[in-house]
Amino acid sequence: MPRARHTLQEKLALLAEFKQSGLSIGTFTRQHGIHRETLMRWQSRLERDGLAGLTEAHTNNHYSNELKLKAVQAFLAGEGSLLDLATKFGLRSSTQLDNWVSRYNRDKALTARPSRKRVPTMSRQTTFEERIKIVEYVTKAKHSYTEAADHFQVSYQQVRTWVIKKVAAMKRS
Numbered sequence: 001m002p003r004a005r006h007t008l009q010e011k012l013a014l015l016a017e018f019k020q021s022g023l024s025i026g027t028f029t030r031q032h033g034i035h036r037e038t039l040m041r042w043q044s045r046l047e048r049d050g051l052a053g054l055t056e057a058h059t060n061n062h063y064s065n066e067l068k069l070k071a072v073q074a075f076l077a078g079e080g081s082l083l084d085l086a087t088k089f090g091l092r093s094s095t096q097l098d099n100w101v102s103r104y105n106r107d108k109a110l111t112a113r114p115s116r117k118r119v120p121t122m123s124r125q126t127t128f129e130e131r132i133k134i135v136e137y138v139t140k141a142k143h144s145y146t147e148a149a150d151h152f153q154v155s156y157q158q159v160r161t162w163v164i165k166k167v168a169a170m171k172r173s
Helices: 008-021 025-032 036-054 065-076 082-088 094-107 128-139 145-152 156-171
Strands: none
Touching: 008 025, 008 036, 025 036, 036 082, 065 082, 065 094, 082 094, 094 145, 128 145, 128 156
């Protein structure tokens, strides 16, 4: 089921009708039961991206920390409204910029904060001896799964699984 309430054709028809109507944006949007900001967003996306700007997004966009910081600083410096700057920086919605500004004002950081530190290492082939060494590094030397994963360049989940298996085996014997 699509997330968008209006198809591409409906959006184009509404934009064309608004352009020809001569009505104010508030009157037009009230008559058609859509929000003023929605129509303005459609207009700016159509101007900036053409028809692709009005199609439904099926994936999330990812933005660099530099772009986020530039957009936030531009807004805080009064260089434009949220909608103007979202258009300028190529964002799908001014809500995204608003969220970045709120996060920046709250803690001056725009990077994602994971719930726990994750070591972004892909799993790799390990020998049985390596696994024993890694498990001992955690159990005997009292290192965390994260520390072991980082030290031996394996994934967090691999380390955790091997340690749990070792502990379960020790309980059975």
